[in-house]
Amino acid sequence: MKQELYQVLLVDDMPDAVKVLRDRLKAFDFLNVLRIQSDPFEARSFITENKIDILFLDMDMPGMDGFTLIQSLPEPPVVIICSGHNSYAYESYDMQAVGYVDKMVGHEKLVRTLKLAVAEVDKRAALRVRKSTTISLRCMETKVMKIIDKAHIYIAEINGKELTVYLKGADNQIEKLQSNITLTELYNQLSLQDFIRIGRSYVIHRKAIEGYTHSKIVIKDLKMKIPVSALDYQELLSFINQAE
Known part of the structure; x- marks a missing residue:
């Protein structure tokens, strides 16, 4: 390009x-x-x-x-x-x-x-x-670019080259969208006030965090526990505290 x-x-x-x-x-x-x-x-x-x-x-x-x-x-x-x-x-x-x-x-x-x-x-x-309040993501299933409200992005995880974005709308229903952009490309377009990156594999909206320990984050409404390193834990504390 x-x-x-x-x-x-x-x-x-x-x-x-x-x-x-x-x-x-x-x-x-x-x-x-x-x-x-x-x-x-x-x-x-x-x-x-x-x-x-x-x-x-x-x-x-x-x-x-x-x-x-x-x-x-x-x-x-x-x-x-x-x-x-x-x-x-x-x-x-x-x-x-x-x-x-x-x-x-x-x-x-x-x-x-x-x-x-x-x-x-x-x-x-x-x-x-x-x-910007929106982001454009290409859906791998439909091959269509979708305009997504960033506030609806709940959590995103990367597995190999496939990015899965969990979206939670006003009806509180969670849907998945697979896209071919990298986690870094996604994270670089999101608000640092609302989203945190954990390791190489996850980006999480603060509203998705139900609880946390030194070693994991519990995600609301999903049976997910995300591993947290010692370095991630310090960043997590700063992220949580900035909203208080």
Whole structure:
């Protein structure tokens, strides 16, 4: 599967000053570098209407400075302050920018800053996935993608390459769904507040836990007792306590 490129935008009222930086960014094959935006008001509209992952932003622009531009966006991209004035390096902390670079930044610092930016983009994307209330699972029996309410996922277990998801709906009836995704793929899409992973084989919703000991978890409504290692037990205690 082809990896999606990170969308990069440079905003500077003097576009010639960042053309060298733009050309250097194009050498990174995981980036799609868009046309430089020179007007901050047009840039704001462009960012609002398009998917932008990483924003290289000049601070000192006429009509709207960089700080005001970021403050006006409901969901700003990951920001890297790009300026010829070293004083703006300190403002990067106030803006929660991942870094500050000079417009003639050296290669090593540019690479380090891009690594931070990409990591933050991935972190935000993962958080959005976890916050979603639904998940799409391909049912192995029907070969159909089913949209599942995450609140209905009761417990999931992996056996070889087959994932079994136990679903409990409003009628309290439990049904099984077999899917071909991995347990890790499933867990990475679930809320850490509601689900815990136990070992390599199980993911459990907190509402499914009837009781536990140092060595097992008892699952409500199912004749299941899940083995718990010493490490899992400490994580289980933290998981149980965070809901109290």
